[in-house]
Amino acid sequence: MNFETLLVETHDAVTLVRLNRPQALNALNSAVLADLITVFAAYETDPAQRCLVLTGSDKAFAAGADIKEMSQQSFAAMYGGNFFAGYDRITACRKPWIAAVSGFALGGGCELAMMADFIIASETAKFGQPEIKLAVMPGMGGSQRLVRAIGKAKAMEMCLTGRMMDAAEAERAGLVARLVPMAELVDEALKTAAAIAAMAPLAAIATKEAVDAAFESTLTAGIRLERRLFHALFGSEDQKEGMAAFVEKRAGAFKGQ
Protein backbone atom coordinates (compact mmCIF):
# COMPACT_ATOMS: atom_id res chain seq x y z
CA MET A 1 0.00 0.00 0.00
CA ASN A 2 1.28 3.46 -0.91
CA PHE A 3 0.20 6.54 1.01
CA GLU A 4 0.88 10.26 0.75
CA THR A 5 1.47 10.69 4.47
CA LEU A 6 2.34 7.25 5.84
CA LEU A 7 5.00 4.60 5.32
CA VAL A 8 3.63 1.11 5.82
CA GLU A 9 5.59 -2.14 6.14
CA THR A 10 4.66 -5.59 7.29
CA HIS A 11 6.93 -7.61 9.56
CA ASP A 12 5.37 -11.09 9.46
CA ALA A 13 2.07 -10.68 11.35
CA VAL A 14 2.82 -7.10 12.45
CA THR A 15 1.94 -3.96 10.48
CA LEU A 16 4.34 -1.06 11.04
CA VAL A 17 2.92 2.38 10.20
CA ARG A 18 5.10 5.50 10.27
CA LEU A 19 3.60 8.97 10.14
CA ASN A 20 5.57 10.68 7.39
CA ARG A 21 5.14 14.46 7.15
CA PRO A 22 8.60 15.48 8.41
CA GLN A 23 8.22 19.03 7.09
CA ALA A 24 5.34 19.58 9.55
CA LEU A 25 6.53 17.39 12.46
CA ASN A 26 3.86 14.88 11.42
CA ALA A 27 1.03 17.34 12.05
CA LEU A 28 -2.25 15.53 11.55
CA ASN A 29 -4.10 17.01 8.58
CA SER A 30 -7.05 15.57 6.64
CA ALA A 31 -4.74 13.59 4.37
CA VAL A 32 -3.14 11.86 7.37
CA LEU A 33 -6.57 11.01 8.77
CA ALA A 34 -7.76 9.61 5.42
CA ASP A 35 -4.60 7.49 5.14
CA LEU A 36 -4.90 6.28 8.75
CA ILE A 37 -8.52 5.27 8.19
CA THR A 38 -7.50 3.27 5.11
CA VAL A 39 -4.58 1.55 6.80
CA PHE A 40 -6.55 0.68 9.95
CA ALA A 41 -9.43 -0.71 7.83
CA ALA A 42 -6.96 -2.88 5.90
CA TYR A 43 -5.37 -4.05 9.16
CA GLU A 44 -8.74 -4.84 10.74
CA THR A 45 -9.85 -7.00 7.81
CA ASP A 46 -6.58 -8.88 7.19
CA PRO A 47 -6.51 -12.02 9.35
CA ALA A 48 -2.79 -12.47 8.65
CA GLN A 49 -2.03 -9.19 10.46
CA ARG A 50 -2.38 -9.59 14.20
CA CYS A 51 -0.84 -6.47 15.74
CA LEU A 52 -0.02 -2.95 14.51
CA VAL A 53 2.60 -0.41 15.59
CA LEU A 54 2.06 3.29 14.86
CA THR A 55 5.13 5.48 15.14
CA GLY A 56 6.52 8.81 13.94
CA SER A 57 10.06 10.11 13.60
CA ASP A 58 12.79 10.51 16.21
CA LYS A 59 11.86 14.20 16.53
CA ALA A 60 8.08 13.93 16.53
CA PHE A 61 5.42 11.29 16.89
CA ALA A 62 3.05 14.11 15.88
CA ALA A 63 3.06 17.79 16.87
CA GLY A 64 -0.73 17.97 16.87
CA ALA A 65 -3.58 18.57 14.51
CA ASP A 66 -2.48 20.70 11.56
CA ILE A 67 -2.82 24.28 12.79
CA LYS A 68 -2.38 25.72 9.30
CA GLU A 69 -5.28 23.62 8.00
CA MET A 70 -7.53 24.62 10.90
CA SER A 71 -6.64 28.28 11.34
CA GLN A 72 -9.29 29.76 9.03
CA GLN A 73 -12.07 27.26 9.69
CA SER A 74 -15.49 28.49 10.80
CA PHE A 75 -17.71 27.17 13.56
CA ALA A 76 -20.14 25.94 10.90
CA ALA A 77 -17.43 23.97 9.12
CA MET A 78 -16.00 22.47 12.31
CA TYR A 79 -19.28 21.69 14.08
CA GLY A 80 -21.37 21.04 10.97
CA GLY A 81 -18.64 18.86 9.48
CA ASN A 82 -18.01 17.14 12.83
CA PHE A 83 -14.27 17.77 12.52
CA PHE A 84 -12.13 14.96 14.04
CA ALA A 85 -15.08 12.50 14.02
CA GLY A 86 -13.07 10.40 11.54
CA TYR A 87 -10.79 9.37 14.41
CA ASP A 88 -13.71 7.32 15.78
CA ARG A 89 -12.96 4.92 12.89
CA ILE A 90 -9.52 4.33 14.39
CA THR A 91 -10.71 3.88 17.96
CA ALA A 92 -13.29 1.41 16.60
CA CYS A 93 -10.45 -0.95 15.61
CA ARG A 94 -11.01 -4.17 17.57
CA LYS A 95 -7.55 -5.60 17.01
CA PRO A 96 -4.55 -4.63 19.17
CA TRP A 97 -2.24 -1.76 18.28
CA ILE A 98 0.62 0.06 19.98
CA ALA A 99 1.81 3.66 19.72
CA ALA A 100 5.62 3.94 19.70
CA VAL A 101 6.38 7.55 20.63
CA SER A 102 9.62 9.46 20.26
CA GLY A 103 9.92 13.25 20.47
CA PHE A 104 6.84 15.47 20.46
CA ALA A 105 3.39 13.99 21.04
CA LEU A 106 1.42 17.20 21.40
CA GLY A 107 -2.26 18.04 21.10
CA GLY A 108 -3.73 15.64 18.55
CA GLY A 109 -0.42 13.75 18.61
CA CYS A 110 -0.80 12.98 22.32
CA GLU A 111 -4.47 12.20 21.70
CA LEU A 112 -3.69 9.82 18.82
CA ALA A 113 -1.11 8.02 20.96
CA MET A 114 -3.71 7.67 23.73
CA MET A 115 -6.10 6.01 21.26
CA ALA A 116 -3.64 3.09 21.11
CA ASP A 117 -4.00 0.12 23.44
CA PHE A 118 -0.80 1.26 25.09
CA ILE A 119 2.15 3.55 24.51
CA ILE A 120 5.81 2.55 24.42
CA ALA A 121 7.92 5.71 24.50
CA SER A 122 11.53 6.64 24.03
CA GLU A 123 13.36 8.60 26.70
CA THR A 124 13.07 11.69 24.47
CA ALA A 125 9.28 11.64 24.29
CA LYS A 126 7.38 14.77 25.31
CA PHE A 127 3.63 14.74 25.84
CA GLY A 128 1.34 17.74 26.08
CA GLN A 129 -2.05 19.25 25.35
CA PRO A 130 -1.02 22.79 24.34
CA GLU A 131 -4.29 23.64 22.54
CA ILE A 132 -5.19 26.25 25.15
CA LYS A 133 -2.24 28.35 23.93
CA LEU A 134 -4.06 28.52 20.56
CA ALA A 135 -7.26 29.64 22.31
CA VAL A 136 -8.87 26.25 21.79
CA MET A 137 -8.83 23.00 23.75
CA PRO A 138 -8.24 19.28 23.16
CA GLY A 139 -10.54 18.03 20.42
CA MET A 140 -9.47 14.43 19.76
CA GLY A 141 -10.19 12.97 23.18
CA GLY A 142 -7.47 14.55 25.33
CA SER A 143 -9.77 16.00 27.97
CA GLN A 144 -11.22 12.52 28.53
CA ARG A 145 -8.44 9.98 27.85
CA LEU A 146 -5.72 11.98 29.65
CA VAL A 147 -7.87 12.17 32.79
CA ARG A 148 -8.44 8.41 32.67
CA ALA A 149 -4.71 7.78 32.05
CA ILE A 150 -3.11 10.06 34.65
CA GLY A 151 -5.92 11.36 36.86
CA LYS A 152 -7.68 14.70 37.08
CA ALA A 153 -5.01 16.78 38.83
CA LYS A 154 -2.20 16.24 36.35
CA ALA A 155 -4.54 16.16 33.33
CA MET A 156 -6.21 19.42 34.32
CA GLU A 157 -2.86 21.07 34.96
CA MET A 158 -1.54 19.96 31.57
CA CYS A 159 -4.67 21.03 29.67
CA LEU A 160 -4.92 24.40 31.43
CA THR A 161 -1.24 25.33 31.22
CA GLY A 162 -0.24 23.51 28.03
CA ARG A 163 2.98 22.38 29.68
CA MET A 164 4.83 19.38 28.30
CA MET A 165 5.48 16.25 30.34
CA ASP A 166 8.76 14.49 29.76
CA ALA A 167 9.04 10.75 29.23
CA ALA A 168 10.05 9.91 32.81
CA GLU A 169 7.10 11.81 34.25
CA ALA A 170 4.76 10.25 31.68
CA GLU A 171 5.88 6.77 32.73
CA ARG A 172 5.54 7.58 36.44
CA ALA A 173 2.07 9.00 35.81
CA GLY A 174 0.91 5.87 33.97
CA LEU A 175 0.53 7.43 30.52
CA VAL A 176 3.28 5.22 29.12
CA ALA A 177 3.56 1.45 29.55
CA ARG A 178 7.33 1.30 29.11
CA LEU A 179 10.30 3.57 28.32
CA VAL A 180 13.15 2.46 26.06
CA PRO A 181 16.22 4.17 24.59
CA MET A 182 15.37 6.10 21.42
CA ALA A 183 17.52 3.94 19.15
CA GLU A 184 15.63 0.83 20.27
CA LEU A 185 12.09 2.23 20.18
CA VAL A 186 10.79 0.73 16.96
CA ASP A 187 12.55 -2.62 17.48
CA GLU A 188 11.16 -2.89 21.01
CA ALA A 189 7.66 -1.97 19.84
CA LEU A 190 7.90 -4.52 17.00
CA LYS A 191 9.11 -7.18 19.46
CA THR A 192 6.20 -6.45 21.78
CA ALA A 193 3.78 -6.47 18.84
CA ALA A 194 5.20 -9.81 17.63
CA ALA A 195 4.60 -11.28 21.09
CA ILE A 196 0.96 -10.11 20.95
CA ALA A 197 0.66 -11.35 17.34
CA ALA A 198 1.68 -14.83 18.51
CA MET A 199 -1.31 -15.00 20.89
CA ALA A 200 -4.69 -16.36 19.87
CA PRO A 201 -6.36 -13.53 17.90
CA LEU A 202 -9.82 -14.06 19.40
CA ALA A 203 -8.34 -13.93 22.91
CA ALA A 204 -6.58 -10.67 22.00
CA ILE A 205 -9.79 -9.07 20.72
CA ALA A 206 -11.76 -10.23 23.76
CA THR A 207 -9.05 -9.03 26.15
CA LYS A 208 -8.99 -5.59 24.52
CA GLU A 209 -12.79 -5.39 24.65
CA ALA A 210 -12.83 -6.27 28.35
CA VAL A 211 -10.02 -3.90 29.39
CA ASP A 212 -11.61 -1.04 27.41
CA ALA A 213 -14.94 -1.77 29.08
CA ALA A 214 -13.35 -0.90 32.44
CA PHE A 215 -13.57 2.75 31.33
CA GLU A 216 -17.18 2.56 30.22
CA SER A 217 -19.00 0.46 32.80
CA THR A 218 -19.55 -0.26 36.47
CA LEU A 219 -17.36 -2.88 38.17
CA THR A 220 -20.23 -5.35 38.25
CA ALA A 221 -21.08 -4.89 34.55
CA GLY A 222 -17.40 -5.04 33.59
CA ILE A 223 -16.81 -8.24 35.52
CA ARG A 224 -19.93 -9.80 34.00
CA LEU A 225 -18.67 -8.89 30.50
CA GLU A 226 -15.22 -10.29 31.33
CA ARG A 227 -16.71 -13.57 32.55
CA ARG A 228 -18.94 -13.94 29.47
CA LEU A 229 -16.01 -13.27 27.14
CA PHE A 230 -13.90 -15.77 29.10
CA HIS A 231 -16.66 -18.38 28.72
CA ALA A 232 -17.04 -17.56 25.01
CA LEU A 233 -13.36 -18.28 24.31
CA PHE A 234 -14.08 -21.93 25.22
CA GLY A 235 -15.97 -22.06 21.92
CA SER A 236 -12.72 -21.48 20.02
CA GLU A 237 -10.35 -24.08 18.58
CA ASP A 238 -7.47 -21.92 19.75
CA GLN A 239 -8.49 -22.44 23.40
CA LYS A 240 -8.16 -26.23 22.94
CA GLU A 241 -4.82 -25.70 21.19
CA GLY A 242 -3.54 -23.25 23.84
CA MET A 243 -4.31 -25.54 26.76
CA ALA A 244 -3.12 -28.68 24.94
CA ALA A 245 0.14 -26.90 24.09
CA PHE A 246 0.66 -26.10 27.78
CA VAL A 247 0.06 -29.71 28.83
CA GLU A 248 2.32 -31.03 26.03
CA LYS A 249 5.04 -28.45 26.90
CA ARG A 250 5.17 -26.86 23.44
CA ALA A 251 4.28 -23.49 21.92
CA GLY A 252 0.69 -23.07 20.78
CA ALA A 253 -0.04 -22.42 17.10
CA PHE A 254 -3.14 -20.27 16.84
CA LYS A 255 -5.45 -19.87 13.85
CA GLY A 256 -7.99 -17.30 15.00
CA GLN A 257 -10.71 -19.99 14.99
Ligand code: CAA
Ligand atom coordinates in the same frame (compact mmCIF):
# COMPACT_ATOMS: atom_id res chain seq x y z
N1 CAA B 1 0.44 22.14 12.66
C1 CAA B 1 1.01 22.60 11.51
N2 CAA B 1 2.33 22.75 11.35
C2 CAA B 1 3.13 22.43 12.39
C3 CAA B 1 2.61 21.96 13.61
C4 CAA B 1 1.20 21.81 13.72
N3 CAA B 1 0.58 21.31 14.83
N4 CAA B 1 3.63 21.74 14.47
C5 CAA B 1 4.76 22.07 13.80
N5 CAA B 1 4.45 22.49 12.54
C6 CAA B 1 5.37 22.94 11.50
C7 CAA B 1 5.91 24.31 11.80
O1 CAA B 1 4.98 25.31 11.42
C8 CAA B 1 7.18 24.32 10.99
O2 CAA B 1 6.84 24.54 9.64
P1 CAA B 1 7.64 25.67 8.78
O3 CAA B 1 9.05 25.13 8.73
O4 CAA B 1 6.93 25.66 7.48
O5 CAA B 1 7.56 26.92 9.56
C9 CAA B 1 7.67 22.87 11.11
O6 CAA B 1 6.53 22.08 11.49
C10 CAA B 1 8.73 22.69 12.17
O7 CAA B 1 8.23 23.20 13.39
P2 CAA B 1 9.02 24.25 14.30
O8 CAA B 1 9.92 25.09 13.46
O9 CAA B 1 8.02 24.95 15.17
O10 CAA B 1 9.91 23.24 15.16
P3 CAA B 1 10.51 23.49 16.61
O11 CAA B 1 11.43 22.34 16.86
O12 CAA B 1 11.04 24.87 16.76
O13 CAA B 1 9.25 23.37 17.62
C11 CAA B 1 7.24 22.38 18.49
C12 CAA B 1 8.61 22.17 17.79
C13 CAA B 1 7.45 22.84 19.93
C14 CAA B 1 6.53 21.03 18.50
C15 CAA B 1 6.44 23.44 17.72
O14 CAA B 1 6.42 23.10 16.35
C16 CAA B 1 4.99 23.56 18.17
O15 CAA B 1 4.72 24.15 19.21
N6 CAA B 1 4.03 23.00 17.38
C17 CAA B 1 2.63 23.13 17.64
C18 CAA B 1 2.19 22.27 18.81
C19 CAA B 1 0.71 22.44 19.05
O16 CAA B 1 0.24 23.50 19.41
N7 CAA B 1 -0.08 21.35 18.89
C20 CAA B 1 -1.50 21.37 19.07
C21 CAA B 1 -2.20 21.60 17.77
S1 CAA B 1 -3.95 21.83 17.93
C22 CAA B 1 -4.57 20.29 18.17
O17 CAA B 1 -3.86 19.31 18.15
C23 CAA B 1 -6.04 20.21 18.38
C24 CAA B 1 -6.53 18.88 18.87
O18 CAA B 1 -6.89 18.70 19.99
C25 CAA B 1 -6.59 17.76 18.01
